[in-house]
Amino acid sequence: xxxxxxxxxxxxxxxxxxxxxxxxxxxxxxxxxxxxxxxxxxxxxxxxxxxxxxxxxxxxxxxxxxxxxxxxxxxxxxxxxxxxxxxxxxxxxxxxxxxxxxxxxxxxxxxxxxxx
Amino acid sequence: xxxxxxxxxxxxxxxxxxxxxxxxxxxxxxxxxxxxxxxxxxxxxxxxxxxxxxxxxxxxxxxxxxxxxxxxxxxxxxxxxxxxxxxxxxxxxxxxxxxxxxxxxxxxxxxxxxxx
DNA sequence: CATGCGGATCGAAGCTCATCGATATACATA
DNA sequence: TATGTATATCGATGAGCTTCGATCCGCATG
Numbered sequence: 001x002x003x004x005x006x007x008x009x010x011x012x013x014x015x016x017x018x019x020x021x022x023x024x025x026x027x028x029x030x031x032x033x034x035x036x037x038x039x040x041x042x043x044x045x046x047x048x049x050x051x052x053x054x055x056x057x058x059x060x061x062x063x064x065x066x067x068x069x070x071x072x073x074x075x076x077x078x079x080x081x082x083x084x085x086x087x088x089x090x091x092x093x094x095x096x097x098x099x100x101x102x103x104x105x106x107x108x109x110x111x112x113x114x115x116x
Numbered sequence: 117x118x119x120x121x122x123x124x125x126x127x128x129x130x131x132x133x134x135x136x137x138x139x140x141x142x143x144x145x146x147x148x149x150x151x152x153x154x155x156x157x158x159x160x161x162x163x164x165x166x167x168x169x170x171x172x173x174x175x176x177x178x179x180x181x182x183x184x185x186x187x188x189x190x191x192x193x194x195x196x197x198x199x200x201x202x203x204x205x206x207x208x209x210x211x212x213x214x215x216x217x218x219x220x221x222x223x224x225x226x227x228x229x230x231x232x
Numbered sequence: 233c234a235t236g237c238g239g240a241t242c243g244a245a246g247c248t249c250a251t252c253g254a255t256a257t258a259c260a261t262a
Numbered sequence: 263t264a265t266g267t268a269t270a271t272c273g274a275t276g277a278g279c280t281t282c283g284a285t286c287c288g289c290a291t292g
Binding site: 007039044046072075076079080081094097 | 283
């Protein structure tokens with residue numbers, strides 16, 4: 001493991017120092033990158049609303065109920081759901097013709113804890 | 117104010133219903149959109165790391181200390197800091213030649229509470 | 233087996249974003 | 263006033279994203 005510790009090399013006016021050198025370990029870098037992945041998935045109004053709807057319905061919600069909530073085509077909603085699933089934020093389940101989505105509460109807890 | 121309540125119009129096989137109709141008020145829609153704006157700003161690895169570094173240094177951190185933490189040009193880091201400031205996540209302060217950034221804890225609390 | 237339906241995938245179009253070098257701005261020192 | 267330094271802004275470029283219509287896949291019903 002490696003840390004970055006950088007002493008500024010430039011001369012400072014009057015010999016002042018602007019602040020203490022910053023250290024940023026690789027472990028925290030990796031965690032921050034994972035959290036950025038989750039935040040990126042949530043960083044679209046449609047997807048944030050999808051998550052909001054899903055978590056307010058304790059059970060699993062059918063895609064056919066989600067599509068008409070937005071002024072978007074069915075393929076577009078399907079695309080957003082896929083992005084959320086790829087980020088580990090939601091899960092899905094097929095029952096016959098229908099697909100049901102639900103929020104993975106661990107993922108939400110993970111990101112909200114990290115940010116708090 | 118208006119809410120969306122959509123009864124599915126398609127016929128269902130065997131007369132089954134896939135799930136309860138979903139209601140999504142405009143107020144929650146607006147809040148979700150604001151949260152998406154914040155999440156979008158955090159949805160980049162560089163910006164998430166910037167926030168992580170800033171909040172771990174209770175005080176304010178000079179830009180000249182932030183730039184060398186990344187393998188990026190100074191204009192690029194400046195661009196990311198601006199995005200974070202536009203989203204209300206960080207604040208900045210000038211002292212002579214130097215600029216100091218800090219995390220706005222209210223904003224972090226707002227998003228983490230919303231997600232939890 | 234044929235038809236219909238819900239949902240996912242594909243390919244394209246248009247827009248946004250991250251990044252850079254160059255340059256501008258503002259302040260500090262000599 | 264002239265020079266140097268820290269940061270911000272500008273313009274361009276290439277990658278990625280959202281969105282759509284068209285199409286494909288599975289399952290259910292007749």
